[in-house]
Structure formats: structure tokens, C-alpha cells
Amino acid sequence: MKISIAIPTRERGQYLRHSVQTALEIDDDNIEIIVSDNASSDGTKELMQEFDDSRLVYVNTGARLSMRQNFETAFNASTGDYLIYFGDDDGILPKQFPYLRQLLEANRPDGLSWIKATYGWPIEGYGRKTGGVRFYRDNCFGAPKAFHGADNLQKLMTADVSNLRPVPDIYHGCLSRAYMLKTSMDGRTVFDSAIPDVNLSYRSILKDGHFIGVDHPFSINGYSPASTGGGHGAEQNNSSGTNSSKLFAKENITDPMSDVFPHAGSVPLAFFSTLETLRRNHGLEAIQPDYLSWYKYVRGSTRKNPALAEQIQGILRDHAEAKGIQSVLDAALQGPPQAKRSLQERFARAQGQLSSFRVSATEGGENTILTAAHMIDAILGQDFGAVLSGDMTSRLAWKEAKRRSKDFQRQL
Template sequence: MTQANIMKISIIIPSRERAFYLKSSIQTVLDIDDPNIELIVADNASTDGTDAVVAGFDDSRLTYLPSDARVSMRENFNRSILASSGDYVIVFGDDDAILPGQFPALRRLLDQHRPDGMSWIKATYGWPIEGFGDKTGGIRFYRDNSFGAPKIYDPHDDIDTLMRCQLGQLNPTPNIYHGCVSRAYLNRSQPSPGVFFDSTIPDVNFQFRSTYVGGKFLSVAHPFTINGYGPASTGGAHSGPKKGSASEKIGHSFAAENRADPYDDIIDHALTVHLVYFSTLETLRDRSGFSDPCPSYEDWYQFSLNATQTKPEETARILDILRTHAERTGTDAALAAAQQMPPRAKRTLAERWDRIKSQLRSFRLSAEINGENTVHTAAMVMDQVLGQDLDAILQGTQNQSGAWAAAKRRSKDFKREL
């Protein structure tokens, strides 16, 4: 294959006021030994020296995309994709990481299958910030989520599962956040020219849209990225943050920016994960004309009511949001029935048992290297333990059980954690 025919892969890091984390995240991308990538850091009008962090890197593959004014997360994602030029696009957060040593296998999979998109099982890392979290600074390796064979799937096959709100069974799903999507598919599925996401939460919007539209997607049970979390993570704002905490302040800013976006959801999600999913689905159906099939509103209302369990102080507001939507859509009876149902369990018994079995077939290592513990060192630890065995499996010179055994042997070079 000539250099001109090698596809280009765009890696995008949307960022906002997280210069402390961003440097490590950028470094994981620039550690990739591949000239046919581009990294775009989409800075959402940060005031904490983010520009200086980016300027500290000297690599022609890196592009800095500043914004003169604060925009919504949706718009920051959207504008960064418009600014990118790759055949495939990967997006992850500014406290996250890519695994440079696993990137050759990722590219090989894309070359072999040319899918509309590719999803994987991301690893998780908690930044060891004083006063934050109980189990941070380490990385867990799962046998079930390592060195898996690639599988082709059509997300439209799961449309009925989505309508019944069986979100735990939506696996795998198309992902642009901690996933990879072809530019051709993004252009083909976009709701309007230059607009790739038409509701507040871009990754859920893309996931649900792709479930309606369908396509040829690839799933691999192997980590290619790390999902980092810390006190400044946006996700924390949707998980009952403490009063006056950094997460709560981020949540208020996030909500204000969404209200100023013409593509704000038609339902207020009240900074709760449950309503994020419901509001995304209803906004997508309303705005993009996906009227058939129709959701099981009783199931979706039961699920949405669980938001009152995670944020009991918002119960009155959540109920008012759901009643207003029920009146607008003529689904009052479904809401009334859902209110008589017991709260939905976070996981089914089968899902809990699967989780226990997965934990038993795993091990956890410290991410510290030479006194440093960041998402960059976490990526280094993961790459050293995983090695190049997935690429060897794809080439037929290794198998999954042998690769896992080799990973366990290499793990002995690092400190074990419970």
C-alpha cells in the first residue's frame, strides 16, 4: 500500500478548563508511532493556560482549535469534526487516553474491515487527586475484555431493545466517544449538512441515531482507550455531586450552555443520567422524524423515574419534567402506570453475576511509574502488559488464551492492587 493510499485517522480531544489533565492526554496520542494521524485539541474558551499546554508540544500532527466564546459540548464536538480531515474519527475527553501500543492493531482492523464504525471496551482510570475517590491511581485488566476477536454487527438489529429501554442489553453499540466512526458514515447519517449531532449529548445522540439508521459496525473486546475520571469530569455533574463542589459548578455551566444551543433537548434532563437517555431519544425522534417504531413509554418512564433515586433533591422538578412531556405526547397513562411500578434495578441478576465473574477473571495494577501517576502512565502500564499480542492474533500467530497468559506474566513487573 502506497503512502497516498494509507487512510488518515483523526483523533479529537474536546477540552475545557482542564489544562492539568490535558498534557497527559495529548502525550498518549503523540506517543503513537504513525505519521498518518492528526490530533485536534478543540479548546472551548479555556482560561486556565490550556493554550500554553498545547503550545508546549512540537509535533506537526497536532492542531490547536481554539474558540473565542464558550459553546455547548455538542457544538465543540461538532466544530472539531468539521475541522478534521481523517477517513476515520476518534473522540475522547481531555482526562482520557489512547493506548499507543494498541494503535497498530486498531489500524489493522480498520484496514481489513473498512467498517462504518468500530467500538471497543474502554479501560477506566481514576485520577489520584487528594480528597477524590476511593479507588484511584490504578488500572484493571479483564480477561473477558482483552484480545477478543472482531465481530461485525448492525446496530439497527437492536432497535426493539432500545424501544423497550433495555439499555443494559445494548452491547455492543456504535460509539464516536471512545470509539471510531468513518467520515463517510458521519456524512451519510448527519441530520443536516454540517450538523452531526442534533441534541445535547453528542455520544448518546450518535449511538441512538445509528441504532435507527443501521450500518456495518465492528466490535472488539479489547481496550484501545482509557476513560479517565476526576473531580473536574463532566460525568460527575450527572451523578449527584456535592453541594458547592467543582462537579456541581461544572453542571450549572453545562446546563446554561445547552440552553443557549439551538439544538438543546426538548426535555430538560436535569443533569441526571436517566433523563439524558430519555431526552436524547425523544429529541432525536422529534427532530429527525424517527417516529416508527414508537418507544414503550411505560418502560422509559419507569427508567426515568430512577433519576429521583440518584438526585432526591430534584424529585419535584423531575416529576414536573416527565408530567409536562406526558401531557405533550398523550402518554399520561403510561407515566401513571410507571409511577406505580417499583424502581428499576440498576442491573439485572444476570448482569450482576456476569460482572462478578468478570471481576474474578481480572487483576488490578498501580499506574505509577517513577513516582508519576497520570493517565499517561496508566497507558504506558497497559501497553507494556498487553504488548503487541492483539496484532499477533489478527495476523494468526497468537491466540487469545496465550495472549492473556503472556499479559499475566508481564503484569508481574508492576505493583498489584486490590
């Protein structure tokens, strides 16, 4: 069974070098690493030529495309039975990868979901808590559990997106090639809206499937000034420092496969647009969202940016008029915008912090996604294999991980 690891990239060679290396350190001959370069001009092609590994496949789009098209390019260049995507400032955990393969081969699910670790690149002037990784007790060594995509349908329809867990995913998750093609709109195009990973997650909920979820990290989500998600977040918060969301919007204009409405630099609006685009493209109009909940959720992203609020209200008004539900939008606009997190979610987050610890990723004077992968693998060790075999409890595995973490520099 071949597993493809796809890394779409665009003008981020300084991060990509380390991201690719995390995958190359996997001790597995039956993988391929696809680097799909979206016509970068920063020496990415020359960088890839420095690597000498037959498992590495480099493709170049030849002209600047949308993110969706670059994801599609990576898919078309791949040959694996299962695919994993992550970004060019992200990484995979090479020593945990054997357990990922073990779960896939034992269960042959439509997809495998996990909880990714999070690492902030220590770039001067960017971020507050960077250069390390926080370990959460409930996010490590959890036993695999089967679930159906449709289990999350009610949450998706009511815009309860922060609680879509576990959820099928291609980005820091794994889906089978057969499932991606089976659920596509034409049997060929696997990504059919602007946010490729959200597209596959929501599609897997709307069209269902059999999945495995595990509370254990197999990859690391890296955030940096170049991250598209970070650019959207900065725009929502009316802060500067990145233009990645504007580049994303500019590149989308060239894509002939457009979403129902623009995203306006808002993550919640992008989620809503993805859902509505999927319903249109796949003839799923019979599955009706709770528009009052979605309008309230989207409006919550405008609390810190009045100019963005006006722009988003215009987009929502156009949507409401097209659906004939102006009164629903009027009701959503009454009162203050919805808070990003409920009190219950904030309390759960605080509780999780109490049983966590944070460790620096510095190794030999460097601090990158690669050194973060080395540190996480060293702390997690091989205990997840023992948990899967029943030879060790997750509680004991966590205790051993905390013991091993003492060999590293702790962070607050």
C-alpha cells in the same frame, strides 16, 4: 487513510497535558490530533504551544459554547477518513493503535467499537479506587465481530441501555466521516443533540450501518472531579464535590439547537432526551419507544435524591401530557424506583471480577492517564496482533498479559 483523533476540552489543562501526550506517542504519520478548546481561561492555549508536533492541530472556539458545538468545531477542523473522540482527562493506547488501524483498513466499516479501559485520576478526596486500571479477561484480546447498528434497536426501545453492546460510538470508538455526514439531518451538522457521543450511538442504531466490534481496549476512559458524567452521577446520588453538570446545563442554554426536554442532572433522563430529540430531528417518529420502560428507567436515577425526583417527575409529566400517555407515566410511578442494575447484571459483574486483576499506574513517581497508557500497553504487549493473525489464541494472550502484570504493583 487518515485517522483524526479529536479531544474537545474546556478548563482542564492539568489533565489535557497528559491526554494529548498519549496520542502524540502514536507512531503513525497519517494521523492528526485535533484539540478543540472551548474558550478556556486556564492557559490551555499556552500549554498547546509547548508541544512541537506537526500532527497536532489546536483550534479555539473564541467564546464559550455547548459541548455539542465544541464537538462540532472539532469535526469541522478535522480532515480524517475516520474520527475518534475522547475527553481531556482520557487517553489512547499508542502501542495498540496499529491494530486499530489494521482493522479499519482491512474492513472499511462504518465504524469500529471497542471496550475501553477505565482509570480514576488519584485526586485527593475524590473516588475510592483511583490510580490504577482493572483488567478483565473477557475485555482483552477478543476477535473482531461484524454487527449492525439495528441489532440493538429492541434494547434501545425498551431502555435496556446497559446491555447495548457492542454499540457504534464516536467517544472511545471510531466512525467514518462519510457515515457521520450520511446520517446527519442536513448533510453538514453531525452532532444535533446535547450529548454528542450518545447522539451518534443512538443515531447509528436508529439509522443502521455496518460496524466492527472488538473486545480489546484501544483507549482509556479517565474519570476525575472535572468529568461531566461524574457531575451528573454526583447530582443523582445527592453528593457534592463537582459542579461540572451545572456548567454543562448552563452552556447548553446558549445553544440554538436544544433537546426536547432538559436533563436535570440525570444520566438516564439525558439518554431519554437524546432518543426523543433524534426522533424529532430526523423524522423518525414511526420508531416508537416503549415509554413505560423508559419512564421506569429514568425514575430509577432519583432513588437517592428526593428533590431531583420531584423535578424529573415534572419533566416526565410534561412529556406524557404532550404524548397523551399520562396513564403510562402513572403506571411507571407505582412501586419503588427501578434498581440501577438487575440481579443478573450484578451477578455477571461479580463473576467478571473473579477473573480480573488490578494494577497501579504509578511510573517514576507520577500517576496520570499517560502512565496508565504506558502500563496498559506494557501488559497487553503485541499479542493482539498475533491473535488477529491467528498465530495466538486469546486465552494464551491473556495468560501472557497476566504474567507481564507481575512486573507492576498490584492493587485490590
